[in-house]
Structure formats: structure tokens, C-alpha cells
Amino acid sequence: MPSPAVAGADRVLLDAVGVSMRFQRRLSLGERIAGRLGAGLPPASVGAVEDVSLRIVRGETLGLVGESGCGKTTLGRIVAGILAPTGGTVRLDGAPVRAGGRKLTTRVQTVFQDPFASLNPRRRVGAQIAEGPVAHGATTAAGAAAYVAGWLERVGLDPAYAGRFPHQLSGGQRQRVAIARALAMRPDLLVCDEPVASLDVSIQAQIINLLLDLRAELGLTCLFISHDLGVVRHLADRVAVMYLGRLVEEGPAATIYAAPAHPYTQALLASVPRIARRGDIGRHAFRPVAGELPSPLAPPAGCAFHPRCPHAMPVCRSRRPDYCVDEGQGRGLACHLADRGEPLAGPASSH
DSSP: OOOOOOTTGGGEEEEEEEEEEEEEEOOOHHHHHHHHTTOOOOOEEEEEEEEEEEEEETTOEEEEEOOTTSSHHHHHHHHTTSSOOSEEEEEETTEESEETTEEOOSSEEEEOSOHHHHSOTTSOHHHHHHHHHHHTTSSOTTTHHHHHHHHHHHTTOOGGGGGSOGGGSOHHHHHHHHHHHHHTTOOSEEEEESTTTTSOHHHHHHHHHHHHHHHHHHTOEEEEEESOHHHHHHHOSEEEEEETTEEEEEEEHHHHHHSOOSHHHHHHHHTSOOOOOTTOTTTSOOOOOSSOOOOTTSOOSSSTTGGGOTTOOHHHHHSOOOOEEETTTTEEEOOHHHHTTOOOOOOOOOO
8 A cells, every 4th residue: 555645755764565463363262172173263363454554754743543443553563663564564764673573773762651561660760761772872881870861851850860760750750751761762763652641631731742842852753643633633744544454544634634534534533522612512512433443353344434434335335445645635545435536525623
């Protein structure tokens, strides 16, 4: 699947082409017994990511959005080199990020959703931030303390926190430490996997502002993964929308929010709660996405979104739509209405 053209394509930092990831589900005890008796049940295969292509140019933030279970985190871990895809390639400046069963570069770092889980509870904060830079030559053991202090200050923490354990910090402070640990490796690409989802709303705003400041100061390139379109709107230059392991729409953030073309993107934006302005009460009612996300063990035939789509046609139930690319606008769309020349143009978003 080709990815949409992006501005400054000659400055492409990350190029992921046809990435797929399938997991084998372990058979239950009953299924294993049935297999021993000759039933021959094959292990169930789950397609977490299916034929996804993405490009990220230097200095931009790509927002990756979708409901929980759509494959966002799996794709993010493939991009970061944590997981090896079962199909496709991921390259950073033309070089693979993973091969031979191991990650090949430190130029991609990740900030995970739960900092309490991603930080070692038995090691002091300063030791955790310093470990990678010392091991890879970004600083020396003698200079590690000053190096760590500089990064703690950069993320808005007192350097004295280097001597504390993670349990002695608040959730927002732990996430700042996780950001400092990732940035201390001086990455070219930062993968942020739901970095504010586990935090209070007021702390979320602080972390978002911190990321915006660091992006401007360091010229960061980011893949920002979130189910919260309100958060992504503040951070992303471009937005890619995933549904059940596949991209369904991609384009400039301003365009996606003003005129979403895919029915799923429209439904996501309609489900974002917002405060109605005077005179708008009743016009912008909260509307959750209809239905439930299908099981990836048994995805629907045809377009995966058709059981929940208000515009579903007979062809949607039998044939998967191609991912159509508009090179001029840098947009991608997978919808049969686009195949017929009838792309849905959603109303301008007012939230």
C-alpha cells in the first residue's frame, strides 16, 4: 500500500512500507486435547497490523489515532524496533531499524503510556536516565550526574529528583522522567505511545505543553499515538487513522479535522465531547461511535468498518476497499465511496 506524498519528501526520516504483524494465539486446553484426538485445529492467527505504510519527515509530528485494539501500539513498537514485523520494512534514513532479531539503532526512542510500568522501581531515577547514554557513549560515567541534571531541568524537574525512586514521584513527574530518559539518548524520532492517557486532565495539559516546548527547542520528529483526538489536534501536523489494523485515512491535520472523508474518521470526531457555544446547544450533540470494534480473530469480510458504517453498500460487505492516494493533497483514503468518486466530506469541525 503506497503512503500519501508528504511535503518535503526528500526529507523523509522514517519510511514504513507494507508493515504487517500477526500474532499466533495459543490454543486452549480443550483445543489442544481436540488436536491430539485428531481434530487438527490450527492455532488462531490475529492480524494486529495489516499492510500499513507510513512516512514521517524530519521535524513533523504524525498523530496516529483510533480506538483501543486497532493496532496503534503494535505499529508504534514496530516503528521503534521493539517488535519485528511479520511483513514489510521499516527504515530510518534508509537503514533498517531492526534485523537479526535485535534493534539496530538508538535513534528511535519510546515514551510509554504507563511510566510506573516502564521505569524500574528498584533503581533511582538518575541511574535509569544515565544508563543508556553512558552505554552508548553520549556521556561518560564521570559526567553522567551533570548530564542527567541537565535533562531533568529540561523536562521541568529539580535535578535533586535524580536520587529518588519512581514510587516517590507523582504520575506526572514519572512521565517527565520517562521523557527525559528517552531524550537523553538524543533520538532522531520519538515514539509517544499514549503518553498522557494515564494522567489527570490537568497533568495531561502540562505534559502536552512540555512536548510542544521540547519539539520547538530540539526540533523533534514524533509519532504520537493516541485515542484522544482532542490531544492529537494540539500536537500533530498530519493525522493517520487506523481501524482494525489498517489505515483508513491520512492527511494534513487541519484538513482531517475540518473535512474528514472516511465515515470512521467522521464518527470519531463526532464522538469528541465539547462545550457548546451560545446558540449551538442541540446542534452538536455527543454521538459515540456506533457498535463495537469487531474481534481481530474474526474480522468482517469486505470493509472492516461496514457493520458500523451508516453509508455501507453491498460492495462494502464483500470487497475490501483499496487505499487510494491523492498525491497532490497528500491524503490517503480507503473507502468504496471514494472508488465511486463520491468521497464523503464531513462538515467543518467546530471543537
